[in-house]
Each structure stands twice: as C-alpha cells, then as structure tokens.
Amino acid sequence: MRREVPVFLAGAVGVLMIIEYFFNVPLMRSWSTEIQNWAVIISAFALGLGAVGLARNHVARISQKKPDSINSVLLIVTLVVTIVSGIASRTNPTFLFIFNNVITPLGSAFYAMVAFFVASSAYRAFRARSLEAVMFLVAGTIVMLGRAPVGEIIWKQFPVITEWIMKYPNLAGMRGFQIGVAVGVIGVGLRVLLGIDRSYLGGEA
Amino acid sequence: MDTILKLGRIDRRVLYILMVVLLLWPLIKPLGLPVSVSSWTRQAYGKIDGLKAGDRVIIDFNYPAAGMADVHPQTAAIFNHLMKKNVRVVAIAFVDQGATIADNLIRSWEAQGKKYGEDFIHLGYLAGGETAMAAFVRDIPKAVPTDYRGKPVSSWPIMEGLKTAGDAQMLMYFTTSLLPETWIRQTSQWKMPIIGGVITVMGPQGEPFLQSGQLAGLLVGMRCGAEYEIMSKAPGPAVAAMDAQSIGHLLIIVFIIFGNIAYFAERQGRKRSGL
Amino acid sequence: MVTGRVTSFVILVVIFAAIIYNMQRAKTRLPQMRRIAGLDAIEEAVGRATEMGRPVFFTPGMGDITTSTASETFAALEMMSYTAQLTARNDTGLIVGVAIANVYPLSEQVVEQAYLQAGRPDAYHDDMVRFLSPTQFAYASACMGIIEREKVASTIMAGRFLAEAMLLAEVSSQVGAISIAGTGSEYQLPFFIAACDYTLLGEELLAAGAYLARDPVRLGSLAGQDWSKLLALVMVLIGAIMVTFNPKPPLLDLLKK
Numbered sequence: 084m085r086r087e088v089p090v091f092l093a094g095a096v097g098v099l100m101i102i103e104y105f106f107n108v109p110l111m112r113s114w115s116t117e118i119q120n121w122a123v124i125i126s127a128f129a130l131g132l133g134a135v136g137l138a139r140n141h142v143a144r145i146s147q148k149k150p151d152s153i154n155s156v157l158l159i160v161t162l163v164v165t166i167v168s169g170i171a172s173r174t175n176p177t178f179l180f181i182f183n184n185v186i187t188p189l190g191s192a193f194y195a196m197v198a199f200f201v202a203s204s205a206y207r208a209f210r211a212r213s214l215e216a217v218m219f220l221v222a223g224t225i226v227m228l229g230r231a232p233v234g235e236i237i238w239k240q241f242p243v244i245t246e247w248i249m250k251y252p253n254l255a256g257m258r259g260f261q262i263g264v265a266v267g268v269i270g271v272g273l274r275v276l277l278g279i280d281r282s283y284l285g286g287e288a
Numbered sequence: 289m290d291t292i293l294k295l296g297r298i299d300r301r302v303l304y305i306l307m308v309v310l311l312l313w314p315l316i317k318p319l320g321l322p323v324s325v326s327s328w329t330r331q332a333y334g335k336i337d338g339l340k341a342g343d344r345v346i347i348d349f350n351y352p353a354a355g356m357a358d359v360h361p362q363t364a365a366i367f368n369h370l371m372k373k374n375v376r377v378v379a380i381a382f383v384d385q386g387a388t389i390a391d392n393l394i395r396s397w398e399a400q401g402k403k404y405g406e407d408f409i410h411l412g413y414l415a416g417g418e419t420a421m422a423a424f425v426r427d428i429p430k431a432v433p434t435d436y437r438g439k440p441v442s443s444w445p446i447m448e449g450l451k452t453a454g455d456a457q458m459l460m461y462f463t464t465s466l467l468p469e470t471w472i473r474q475t476s477q478w479k480m481p482i483i484g485g486v487i488t489v490m491g492p493q494g495e496p497f498l499q500s501g502q503l504a505g506l507l508v509g510m511r512c513g514a515e516y517e518i519m520s521k522a523p524g525p526a527v528a529a530m531d532a533q534s535i536g537h538l539l540i541i542v543f544i545i546f547g548n549i550a551y552f553a554e555r556q557g558r559k560r561s562g563l
Numbered sequence: 564m565v566t567g568r569v570t571s572f573v574i575l576v577v578i579f580a581a582i583i584y585n586m587q588r589a590k591t592r593l594p595q596m597r598r599i600a601g602l603d604a605i606e607e608a609v610g611r612a613t614e615m616g617r618p619v620f621f622t623p624g625m626g627d628i629t630t631s632t633a634s635e636t637f638a639a640l641e642m643m644s645y646t647a648q649l650t651a652r653n654d655t656g657l658i659v660g661v662a663i664a665n666v667y668p669l670s671e672q673v674v675e676q677a678y679l680q681a682g683r684p685d686a687y688h689d690d691m692v693r694f695l696s697p698t699q700f701a702y703a704s705a706c707m708g709i710i711e712r713e714k715v716a717s718t719i720m721a722g723r724f725l726a727e728a729m730l731l732a733e734v735s736s737q738v739g740a741i742s743i744a745g746t747g748s749e750y751q752l753p754f755f756i757a758a759c760d761y762t763l764l765g766e767e768l769l770a771a772g773a774y775l776a777r778d779p780v781r782l783g784s785l786a787g788q789d790w791s792k793l794l795a796l797v798m799v800l801i802g803a804i805m806v807t808f809n810p811k812p813p814l815l816d817l818l819k820k
Contacts, residue, residue: 105572106564112426119416119423120431126416126629126665130384133664136694143689173391173436182353182388186698190354193700197726198536200733202307203300204758206543207736210551220548224541230488230511232321233534242324249495257749258496260765262795264747267769269578270788271634279586279780280772282640282673354700354726385698417630464699465725470631476567487726489750 090278097276138162222248289553296550303543310539314531323530328491328498329515332483332505336366339457341374344446346453348461348471349379349386355464355487356389361513361526362485363462364393369520371397376446377408378456380432382420382466387413391436404437405444412436418470425453425474454478458504460485468497468506483507570818577794582787589783596782601743601761602774605642608717608741609649617716618656621646622706622731623670624722624746625662625699632723634769635747636666639722640673641772642745646719647677651686658709659692662702667694703727707734720744720759721768724751732758745771 096118102108103115141155149155161181168177211217228234229245274280339345347367351359370377379394381387387410394410402408411432414420424431428450429441441447449455453475461471462485471482481504484494488509497503507516510533514526564572585594612619623639626632643659650657659674661667671692678687695705707730710718718735720728720742728744728751735742736758744755745763755762763771766788773781805812 101575104565105568105575116423116426116430119419122419122629123414123416123423123431126420126627129664130415130697131664133667133694133697136664136667137696140690140693173388179388182385183392186385187353187356190352190698190700191357193703193730194354194357194726197729199304199307200729201754202303202540202543204729204733204736204754205540206298206300206303206547208757209544209547211548220544224544227537227541230509231534231537232323232530233538235324236321242326246327249492250499253492254495254499257492258799260749261493261496263792264749264765264769266578266788266791266795267747267766268631268634269575269791270582270784271637271769271772273579273582274772274781274784275637279778279784280637280641282637282644282669282772284672352699354698417627419629465625467631473631476571477565479567489726493749 086281086284089284090281094276094278097272134162134166222252289557292553293550293557295546296554298546307536307539310535311532314535315529318528319531319534321531321534323511323514323518323527325515325519326512328506328508329512329519331498332366332507332512333369333516333519335458335481335483335504336369337373339370339373339375342376343457344376344378344450344455345370345458345460346378346380346456347390348459348463348466349381349390350383350461350463350466351389352383352385352464353389357529358487358510359462359464359485359513360389361510361524362507362516363389364524365513365516365520365522365526366460366483366485366507367393367397368522369516371402371407372520374407376406378411378428378446378450379408380411380424381413382417383463384413384415387436406446409441409444409446410436411441418474421470421474427451428453452478454480456480458483462486463490468494468503472497472502481505485512567819578787578791581790581794582784585787585790586780586783589779589786593779594782594786596774596785599763599767599770599774601745601763601767602642602771604741604743604761605646605719605775606649608719608743609646609653609655611741612650612716613653613655615716618658618713619646619650619717619719620658620660620706620710620713620715620740621719622660622662622722623666624720624724625697625702625727626666626723627663628665628669632747635721635723636663638745638768638771640666640669641775642719642721642768643670644673644677645771645775647674648681651678651681651683654683654686656713657691658713658715660695660702660706660709661692662695662697664694664697667692699725699727703730706731710734710738710740714738715740718742720746720755721763721771722746724748724755726751729754729758735759 099111100115103111138159141158144155145152165178165181168175168181209220211220225241226245226248228237229241234241271280367377379390381390390410394404394408397408398404412435414424414432429447432441435441435444453459458481459471459475460483464487468484475482483505484503485507486494488511491508494503494506498506507513510526510529514530517524517527609619621643623636623643626636628636647657659670661670674692675687678684696702711734715738718731718740720731724746728746732742732744732755742759743761744759745768746752746755747765747768752762752764770785773785805814
C-alpha cells in the first residue's frame with residue numbers, strides 16, 4: 084500500500100497532464116491548472132527544505148568540531164543574513180548589496196574559471212589520435228576562429244565556413260541526438276506512468 | 289627533441305597565468321578589432337524591429353548572476369531596442385536570481401523616465417520550472433497574482449487584456465540552461481514568435497529549432513550581444529570584450545597545437561625506438 | 564484537440580505502442596543489447612576506490628524532477644542506487660552531492676534503501692548524502708572541494724549538467740580519479756568526452772536503469788525506443804526526398820497541425 088498509492092497517483096496525474104496537453108477538455112484543464120499551481124507551491128517549499136537540510140548538516144559539523152568547521156559557521160551566518168534581509172524586502176539594501184557585490188562577482192568568477200579549465204583540458208586531451216579526432220580538431224579550430232573577430236582578419240572565409248558548419252553538419256548531428264534523447268525521455272516517462280520505474284520513490288520495493 | 293617534448297608537459301599553472309595576462313591586456317588596451325554581424329543577429333534584430341509601439345513582449349529572465357557575462361549584454365541590448373520602439377515588456381523569471389537581474393534592469397530604465405506599470409512590469413520569480421511555465425502561459429493573472437513589488441497585477445494598465453501568453457506579440461527567453469523546446473512546447477497552440485538568447489555553448493543546440501522555424505531568432509553568447517549592440521548603434525560592454533575573446537580563442541588554439549606537436553614527436557620517438 | 568498538437572499526439576501514440584509491444588515481447592524473448600562501456604565501468608570505478616581506500620563521489624547533476632530533464636535525474640537515481648549497492652558490498656566510502664532540494668530526500672532514500680538491500684544498513688550514515696546548493700557555481704565549488712579534500716578515487720557524474728561539467732571533470736582528472744559521466748545536455752557532452760574516462764551519451768544515460776537492472780520489461784522498452792528512432796529516420800529520409808523535389812510539399816502543412 085505504501086508504494087502502490089504513490090505509484091497510482093503518479094500514473095493518474097501523468098495521464099491527466101498528457102490528455103490535458105493534447106485535448107481541450109475544460110474539466111481536465113481546470114484540474115491540471117490546479118495541480119500545476121500546487122507544484123509551484125511545493126517547489127517553493129522544497130527550497131526551504133533544502134535550506135533546512137543544509138543548515139542541519141552544517142550545524143552538525145560545527146557541534147562535532149569537524150576540521151574546517153569555521154567555513155560552516157560562515158555559511159550559517161551568511162545564510163541567515165541573506166534570508167532575513169531578503170524576506171524583509173526584495174529591494175532591501177543589504178540583500179541588494181549581497182546580490183550585486185558578492186553573489187554576482189563570485190558567480191562570474193567561477194564561470195570564468197571554466198575558460199581556464201577548458202584551456203588546460205584542451206592542452207591535455209585534444210590529441211589528433213585518429214581521423215575523427217583530426218576532424219573534431221579542425222572543425223573546432225575553424226569555429227573558434229570564425230566566432231572571434233580576429234578570425235575574420237586572418238581569413239575572411241572563417242565566419243562563412245563557421246556558419247556552414249553550424250547550419251549543416253552540426254544541425255544534422257544535433258537533430259539526430261535530440262530525437263534520440265526525446266525518444267528516451269518518452270520511454271522513461273512511460274515506464275514511470277506504468278509504475279515500472281520507481282526511482283522517484285527512492286529505490287525498489 | 290627534448291624542447292619539443294617539453295611543449296607537451298607545461299605546468300597548467302603557467303598556462304593559467306599566460307591566460308590571465310593575455311586576456312587582461314586587451315581589456316586595458318583595446319585592440320579595436322572590427323566585429324561583423326552574423327545572420328543569427330540580423331534575423332533576431334529584424335524580427336524585433338518588426339514590432340510596433342504598444343506591442344507587448346514577455347521576457348523570461350532565465351539566467352543566474354553567474355551567466356550575466358555571456359547573456360546579459362544581449363538582454364540589455366534588446367531591452368534598449370524595445371524601449372526605444374516603445375514596446376511594452378512583461379518581465380518574468382523562472383530562475384530565482386533572474387528576478388533580481390530583471391529588477392535592476394527595469395529600475396535603470398525607470399531612472400531614464402520609463403513608467404513602471406505602463407512601459408513594463410516585473411512579475412517576479414515563479415518556482416517550479418516547466419510546470420510553473422505551463423501554469424503561467426495559460427492564465428497569467430492566476431499564476432502570478434501579485435507583481436515583484438507586491439501589488440496586484442490586475443491593477444496595472446500594461447496587464448489589461450493579457451490573460452494568456454498568446455495575448456502577447458512575442459516571447460523572449462534569455463538563459464544559461466533552459467532547453468529551447470521548453471517554451472516552444474508550452475506556447476505551441478498560439479504559434480507566437482519566440483526569440484532565444486543563450487550562452488555560446490548552447491548555440492548548436494538551438495540551431496535545429498531555428499532552421500525549422502520554431503524559433504524566430506536565436507542569439508548566441510556574448511558575440512551576438514556585441515553584434516546586437518552594433519546593430520542598435522549602442523556599443524557597450526560586449527563590444528569591449530570582443531578583443532579579449534579573440535586573444536582567448538587564439539591562445540587555446542596555440543595550446544592545442546603545442547600539445548599535438550609534443551604528441552607527434554613522442555609518437556615518432558617511440559616508433560624509432562621500436563616500442 | 565489543441566491546435567498545433569495533432570501530429571505530436573499521433574507520434575506519441577505510435578511511440579507508446581512500439582514501447583508497450585516490445586515490453587510484452589521481451590517477457591518471452593529477451594532483446595539483445597550492446598555493451599555500454601560507461602555503465603560497465605561503474606563496477607571498475609568502485610573496485611578501484613576499494614583498492615585505494617578512497618571514496619567514490621557521485622552527483623546526480625542539476626536537474627530537477629519537475630522539469631523536462633526529470634528523466635535524466637531519474638536515470639541518475641538508478642545509477643546512484645546501483646553504485647550505492649556496490650559500495651555497500653565492498654565497504655567503500657560513498658559521498659553523494661546533491662544540488663536540487665527536490666532530489667535531496669530522494670537521494671537519501673535511494674542510498675539508504677540500496678545499503679539495506681545490500682545487507683549493510685549499519686554502514687549507511689547521514690553524512691553520505693549532502694545537500695550542497697541549487698546555485699550553479701556554489702554547487703560546483705562544493706563538489707570540487709569534496710573531490711579535492713576527500714581525494715576521491717572515482718567520480719560518477721550522471722544527470723543534467725551545465726557549465727560546471729567542465730569544472731568537475733577537470734578537477735576529477737587533476738586528483739587522478741577515474742571519471743564516468745553521463746548527460747542528455749548536448750552542449751556539455753563535448754566537455755565530458757574531452758575530460759572524462761567514460762561518457763554516456765544522452766540516451767545511454769536514459770537506458771541506465773534498464774541496463775543495470777537487466778529487467779526484461781525495461782530492456783523491451785529500450786527495443787521499443789529503437790523502433791521509434793527507426794521510424795524517425797524513415798520520416799527524415801522521406802521528408803528530405805520530398806523537400807528536394809518540392810520545397811513546400813502539402814504533407815508539411817498536414818504535419819504542422
């Protein structure tokens with residue numbers, strides 16, 4: 084019973100949403116809109132659940148005096164300050180200060196790190212070991228040069244070839260891949276609807 | 289021979305320092321490399337330029353602060369274009385940080401004389417991903433009863449007659465993660481024009497939808513942001529960063545060449561010694 | 564029917580029919596399936612971690628279960644269950660880093676259940692599954708920190724990933740860990756392929772549950788998916804030929820309904 088009820092609910096709601104998506108049935112539309120609104124509320128509460136889980140984990144680390152627990156203290160303090168200032172008002176000066184001067188630069192700095200890691204990975208791993216690897220390297224080099232202003236100065240045709248690569252071979256490969264993934268998603272969805280896949284319940288019965 | 293093999297064993301910290309120095313240099317001393325405009329940007333610009341004064345556009349600010357460098361220049365340039373054409377904007381965010389980014393942008397335009405509630409409105413953040421989008425498109429006032437500033441959305445003139453997404457003339461989304469088919473799927477019954485602004489790596493993914501006509505336009509990365517700034521005759525931070533992008537791309541190509549020279553030299557050496 | 568969705572509905576029904584038919588057929592005739600190196604390597608990865616006395620790090624990515632990428636997250640949860648059973652049996656450390664609040668309680672339950680099924684409920688502890696952050700780079704830096712500090716021997720990244728994919732893969736390589744990655748995010752696959760030892764491409768990740776469970780019904784559904792892809796291939800070929808001779812074939816308008 085503990086597993087049968089959620090499996091039935093998942094299947095029933097899934098079928099309702101599929102039928103509602105394709106057919107204009109006013110009663111089903113109102114039910115599905117209501118369910119979607121519930122999902123929005125549950126997602127918002129799940130954020131709170133995550134914050135509670137995070138706080139629980141780090142308070143435990145502090146009380147057990149684990150190494151580097153000072154970072155956990157810092158986390159709890161910033162969590163509380165950000166939550167309190169954000170709840171007070173979305174345009175609260177403290178909240179905006181944290182967003183504009185801490186979150187945004189830190190996030191941008193981490194995003195920029197990707198460039199360095201791409202460079203070291205390219206240096207370490209991009210070897211012309213096979214014909215496919217050579218094609219990969221050549222296409223990648225042409226696209227990199229085509230998308231940067233300097234490429235056009237080196238040779239005017241780089242942007243033209245780049246556009247051709249994006250509009251033909253890349254498009255074909257992407258389309259094939261996306262069709263495969265889409266069919267895979269439908270397969271997983273059907274298995275969930277039929278109760279065969281129960282990973283959302285936390286493992287097999 | 290040893291020198292050639294050493295090319296393949298450079299400490300990655302040396303590579304990082306080289307990158308920092310060479311990327312900073314054009315930001316301090318710009319090279320002024322010309323930026324041509326691609327067909328992607330021309331197509332998107334043309335579609336947006338076709339909007340009339342008073343038209344309503346829904347903009348989804350679907351990116352966090354971390355993605356601002358790649359996507360925000362596009363958003364800002366397009367917002368600038370829309371404001372100059374007196375097109376009205378309904379801003380919404382399905383990513384939490386997107387709400388604050390949208391608020392900052394809207395307030396900057398309020399400071400320039402545009403009116404909140406008439407020229408634009410900010411509906412805030414709606415949690416729930418695509419489920420929230422589905423609820424939003426079919427009944428906007430029900431999904432978002434109050435705006436970001438806490439007032440009932442029905443009290444603002446811009447929301448008059450806007451019940452579903454299909455009541456708007458265009459939808460735009462700017463994102464670092466949202467799949468293009470998400471908005472296409474949710475708005476398919478209205479066949480409304482959708483323009484996407486994505487990070488550079490997501491460009492190839494959006495191309496099939498652009499080719500099939502399901503996307504009316506696609507802007508890819510900071511490069512398209514720079515191109516849009518040029519087309520709008522308002523060069524900004526994206527144009528300024530293009531020189532650094534050029535140097536960065538060249539540097540990575542040089543690293544790849546070094547690595548491959550060392551690889552082939554090593555392979556030759558092994559062949560000669562019979563291994 | 565809702566305008567613009569008729570063709571989608573017909574195609575969905577055909578795909579459902581193909582999958583259900585093959586699921587039934589598989590009960591008497593098990594379909595053949597090629598080896599998926601990335602999934603076979605999980606056992607190798609856990610074995611390596613056991614020998615080195617270092618933990619395995621698993622992360623199900625940044626996908627939520629309320630979005631269209633839920634299927635990738637479900638597939639990741641199935642891989643997580645399989646990995647947890649292996650680490651339980653081998654008495655190997657396991658650390659799971661979760662980004663999304665919705666996925667956190669599921670991950671806890673999956674790992675706990677896996678340890679129970681492996682007969683080692685005593686080996687499970689609360690600290691195994693850690694909620695990190697839904698913010699992309701806070702999650703990335705937390706994962707990178709865990710990989711570096713715990714000196715993990717193996718990293719398994721399955722699910723939906725964004726720009727942090729490169730960071731995790733490269734850091735994993737820098738600490739000398741064997742890395743297995745799988746995602747349906749087309750634009751992150753090149754980074755995984757470049758930096759990881761094994762990569763599951765798109766539907767290989769989605770097939771994980773069926774492949775690891777070796778359940779006939781699930782394997783049958785994979786065969787049904789292959790039939791659907793064959794249908795898509797035939798439609799693409801027919802469409803390409805038609806459009807070559809007539810840029811605006813009447814069938815195109817029918818398909819747009």
